[in-house]
Amino acid sequence: MAEIIVVTSGKGGVGKTTTSASVACGLARRGKRVVVIDFDIGLRNLDLIMGCERRVVYDFVNVIQGDCTLRQALIKDKRLETLHVLAASQTRDKDALTAEGVKRVLDELIADGFDYILCDSPAGIEKGAHLAMYYADRAVVVVNPEVSSVRDSDRILGLLASKTQRAEQGNGGVKEHLLLTRYNPRRVASGEMMSVDDVKEILGLDVIGVVPESPDVLAASNAGVPVIFNDDSDASRAYDDAVARLLGESLPLRFLEEPKRGFFARIFGG
Amino acid sequence: MGLLALFRRTPSSASVAKERLRIIVAQERSARGGPDYLPLLRRELLQVIHKYVNVDPEAVQINLGQDEGHEVLELSVALPEKNRA
Numbered sequence: 001m002a003e004i005i006v007v008t009s010g011k012g013g014v015g016k017t018t019t020s021a022s023v024a025c026g027l028a029r030r031g032k033r034v035v036v037i038d039f040d041i042g043l044r045n046l047d048l049i050m051g052c053e054r055r056v057v058y059d060f061v062n063v064i065q066g067d068c069t070l071r072q073a074l075i076k077d078k079r080l081e082t083l084h085v086l087a088a089s090q091t092r093d094k095d096a097l098t099a100e101g102v103k104r105v106l107d108e109l110i111a112d113g114f115d116y117i118l119c120d121s122p123a124g125i126e127k128g129a130h131l132a133m134y135y136a137d138r139a140v141v142v143v144n145p146e147v148s149s150v151r152d153s154d155r156i157l158g159l160l161a162s163k164t165q166r167a168e169q170g171n172g173g174v175k176e177h178l179l180l181t182r183y184n185p186r187r188v189a190s191g192e193m194m195s196v197d198d199v200k201e202i203l204g205l206d207v208i209g210v211v212p213e214s215p216d217v218l219a220a221s222n223a224g225v226p227v228i229f230n231d232d233s234d235a236s237r238a239y240d241d242a243v244a245r246l247l248g249e250s251l252p253l254r255f256l257e258e259p260k261r262g263f264f265a266r267i268f269g270g
Numbered sequence: 271m272g273l274l275a276l277f278r279r280t281p282s283s284a285s286v287a288k289e290r291l292r293i294i295v296a297q298e299r300s301a302r303g304g305p306d307y308l309p310l311l312r313r314e315l316l317q318v319i320h321k322y323v324n325v326d327p328e329a330v331q332i333n334l335g336q337d338e339g340h341e342v343l344e345l346s347v348a349l350p351e352k353n354r355a
Contacts, residue, residue, distance in 0.1 A: 147287050154295045158302045191282025198288045202295055 002110040004117045004247075006136035008160075010152030011122030014144045016050035018217055019239070020120035021049045023140070024230035026243030026263055029228075032115040035074065037105075037134035038088035039098050040122035047087045049111030051224025052077070061089030066168075070108050071107035079229070084114075094127055102131050125159060138175045140208065140246075144182045145194040153178075154203055175210035179242060184213045185258040196256060209242025211235050212255040300333060310332065315345065325348060 007020045017038075024036035038046035039062060047053040058073035063086070077083035086105075087095060109117050121132035133139060139160050143153045160167070160174045167173050180196060187193035194209055211217075214235040220227035228239045234255050241251050300306060311330045319325055328346040334341060 147291055150291050151298075152299065158299070162302075179330060188284070189285050194287055195287045202288065202291050267309065 001118055001125055002114045003138065004106065004119065004136045005138045005140060006119040006121055006133045007039075007140045008121040008129065008133055008156055009123065009142040009149070010125065010129075010156040011144075011149045014142050014149050014218075015211070016142050017046050017049050017120055017122070017142065018179065018227065019142050019179060019220065020046060020118050021226040022236075022239040023243055023246070024050075024083060024116075024118050025077075025080060025226045025228050027116050027118075027246070028077070028099040030243065031082065033082045033113060034118065035084040035086060035109055035114050035118045036120060037086040037130045038120050039097070040088050040120065041094060041128050042088070042092055043122065044088040044090050046120050047075075047085060048224060049221050049226065049229060050077070050085050051226075052085055052087075056087045059087045059089040060105070061091055061096040063098070064098065070105060070264065079223055088144055092130050097128060099131060099134065099187065100140070103135060106135055125155065129156075130159070130163060133160055133174070136160075136164060136174050138164065138177065138246075139204070140177050140179050141201060141203075142181055143189070143203070145180060145196075145199055150176075150194070150199055150202055155254065157203065157205070158215040163231055176205055178203060178205045178247075179209045179211070180207065181211045183210050183211045183255070185256055188256075189258060193242050208245045210256060211238040211242075221230060305334070308332065317348060323347075325350060 005023075007016050007023070009016050014067040018114050023117050024034050028034045036046065036050070038044060039060075040046075041061065042233055044056075044059070051077050055075050058068040060073070061070050063070050063073045067163060073086060075087065079087065106117060109251055119132040119136065122128040141153050143149050157176060160176055164174050178200065183196070184193055188195045196207055200207055214227075214233060216230050216233035216235050217227050220230060227233060228236050228243075232238045238255055241254060244251055290323045311329070314332050315332065319330065325347060329350075331344075331346040335344060337340065345349055
């Protein structure tokens with residue numbers, strides 16, 4: 001049975017699409033059949049991060065409106081056999097996405113035998129964000145250790161607990177996880193940035209991953225190769241750990257402390 | 271900087287952030303699930319109270335709770351000290 005996972009946050013620019021792309025690749029790399037769907041209607045971007053922007057022919061709204069079949073719109077990843085992307089439409093018509101249409105597409109993907117359906121939510125709490133979370137079994141709430149992001153995440157947690165099918169049916173609700181991105185251990189140590197424990201305590205959720213702030217993330221999006229493929233990067237290792245935890249492994253969190261510096265570097269700074 | 275930090279009196283900006291978030295998140299959570307009119311009710315009650323007593327908006331607490339199966343709207347106003355009023 002497929003599991004539907006929404007990647008959401010409320011606030012924009014915290015790393016939802018980066019996370020969706022890397023988690024999708026991580027799951028597919030472990031042999032799972034994965035489809036990742038861009039719900040940001042009007043502002044398509046997942047295709048760029050995945051590096052398949054020139055192969056988009058049909059999109060999510062085309063499938064909903066019956067302009068093409070689902071199979072025609074699924075873009076097969078060039079790196080991983082079992083990974084597919086469903087691009088967002090660039091229409092300005094926000095009503096193009098309907099609850100029935102989304103359900104129809106999800107049902108077809110489930111019937112097709114996918115193991116994981118990742119829904120990359122747009123920022124905000126409008127229709128696209130609502131529909132991205134509505135049918136979810138689990139939610140990965142992406143948060144930066146920063147006041148507005150944490151507050152918006154709590155708002156999203158409130159919506160997950162009330163405005164989703166699982167919440168309405170009362171069967172246990174959506175299972176929620178936190179994923180911290182742009183974590184800077186040096187600034188945490190100096191008291192300039194909230195720690196994982198601070199964020200965990202405020203939001204009261206388990207943490208499925210902590211991705212350190214890293215120049216590799218921008219380099220990855222520049223290249224259209226999700227950062228999880230960069231074997232030399234701590235961000236990649238952190239995402240791979242998060243994928244393992246999603247699959248039920250229990251691993252300790254890594255990269256919470258800054259790499260040890262030499263004696264002289266510590267004395268003289270630098 | 272390492273040694274200096276030990277003697278620093280002012281709290282770190284991270285702990286200020288945490289404290290502010292703890293308060294606002296608790297407040298927003300308590301309003302969640304309540305009726306939509308609660309914020310407006312709170313504002314209007316505050317205006318009425320303000321006509322008679324000069325209270326700080328922070329001194330008015332409105333909570334919706336459950337008590338033996340009944341919904342209870344609890345209003346608590348901390349009045350200012352007499353000599354200041």
